[in-house]
Amino acid sequence: MREEKPVIVALDYPEQAAALSMADQLDPEKCRVKVGKELFTRAGPAVVDALHRRGFEVFLDLKFHDIPNTTAKAVRAAAELGVWMVNVHASGGRRMMEAARNELDQVNGSRTLLIAVTVLTSMERQDLADIGLDIEPLEHVKRLALLTQNSGLDGVVCSAQEVTPLRELVEPDFQLVTPGIRPADADVGDQKRIMTPGKAIIAGSTHLVIGRPITKASVPVEALERIQQEVLAAR
Ligand SMILES: O=C(O)c1cc(=O)[nH]c(=O)n1[C@@H]1O[C@H](COP(=O)(O)O)[C@@H](O)[C@H]1O
Numbered sequence: 001m002r003e004e005k006p007v008i009v010a011l012d013y014p015e016q017a018a019a020l021s022m023a024d025q026l027d028p029e030k031c032r033v034k035v036g037k038e039l040f041t042r043a044g045p046a047v048v049d050a051l052h053r054r055g056f057e058v059f060l061d062l063k064f065h066d067i068p069n070t071t072a073k074a075v076r077a078a079a080e081l082g083v084w085m086v087n088v089h090a091s092g093g094r095r096m097m098e099a100a101r102n103e104l105d106q107v108n109g110s111r112t113l114l115i116a117v118t119v120l121t122s123m124e125r126q127d128l129a130d131i132g133l134d135i136e137p138l139e140h141v142k143r144l145a146l147l148t149q150n151s152g153l154d155g156v157v158c159s160a161q162e163v164t165p166l167r168e169l170v171e172p173d174f175q176l177v178t179p180g181i182r183p184a185d186a187d188v189g190d191q192k193r194i195m196t197p198g199k200a201i202i203a204g205s206t207h208l209v210i211g212r213p214i215t216k217a218s219v220p221v222e223a224l225e226r227i228q229q230e231v232l233a234a235r
Contacts, residue, residue: 003206006231007197008059009224010179010211017041020050022159025221028055030228032084036061048081057084059209061191063117065089068099075100079110080131085177087157090116090144097151113175115155118144118162121180137193138162142169149174160200160208161195167204179209183227186213195226198234 006235009026011019011033021041026033034054035048040062051058060083064071071088078086087102097116104114118141119128125136141162146169148156158166162211171178178200182193188194188214197213200208210227217223 001044002235005032005057006201006207006218007031007033007205007224007227008177008207008209009214010036010061010209011039012036013039013213013214014042015039016047016050019043019047020054022215022220023051023054024055026056026224028057029110029232030051032059032207033107034059034061037063043090045081048083052082057209061087061209063087063089064100065092066096068092068096072098072099072103075114076103076107079104079107079112083112085113085115088114090118090148090156092116094147094151096150097153100181100230101118101152113154113158113173114142115177116148116151117157118148119193121178121193122190127192138165142166143194145170145174156204157209160195160203161193163200163203163205171235175206177207177209178205179211181208181210181213183213183223183230187216196230198230199234201231 009031013019013210035058062079064074081193111177113136119137141158145166149170157177159180160178180194181197181200182194197208214223
């Protein structure tokens with residue numbers, strides 16, 4: 001099924017006021033928002049509540065990676081906040097992901113999507129070698145995506161560069177959430193495995209996570225509008 005709101009704006013701000021002032025320029029009918037480690041560590045659940053009151057669906061990106069019990073309880077806490085999506089690190093393994101899935105299923109009425117990060121989009125082959133993984137990022141992403149699917153999760157975070165090969169491996173409704181999105185003229189920054197918004201949509205990304213190309217633009221809403229146009233044209 002075609003996703004009507006593929007763009008998720010990453011609200012990577014050091015304080016709630018700045019995040020909400022950005023959100024107030026966005027239309028919750030046209031995009032979703034992401035709350036990550038910096039903003040959540042400073043502002044906590046209050047910022048999630050404030051975004052919900054404004055009508056936004058929130059991706060709580062805290063990338064839990066811990067023993068199964070701790071991760072599962074953290075996922076429960078996220079679901080009880082009513083967030084649309086939450087993530088863990090697939091490298092936490094099958095037992096961790098299954099525990100998180102089971103816990104989430106016990107939260108009454110929860111429709112929170114649970115996805116797992118495969119290989120961070122800021123990493124390339126050498127970074128994997130540095131942590132003892134002598135493997136191409138794509139191969140490791142495939143391995144972790146299958147493990148994630150077999151553990152009962154709803155999708156993965158990966159680079160848009162991996163979406164086409166992954167689509168051949170996973171179920172059609174498995175979510176492929178892709179950060180590392182860079183319009184052709186945008187700064188790459190610390191991202192390594194990148195793709196433009198239009199190409200990511202053509203490849204089959206279900207969601208595009210985009211931060212700095214919007215939030216650091218001189219006029220963020222105009223940057224978002226250009227990205228939305230590129231996404232529409234790619235469909
Ligand atoms: O889980 C994520 O959202 C994530 C995973 C990943 O592999 N790479 C990645 O960049 N992200 C997040 O996606 C956002 C990308 O932001 P920009 O690089 O500013 O567009 C940041 O908030 C990251 O924390």
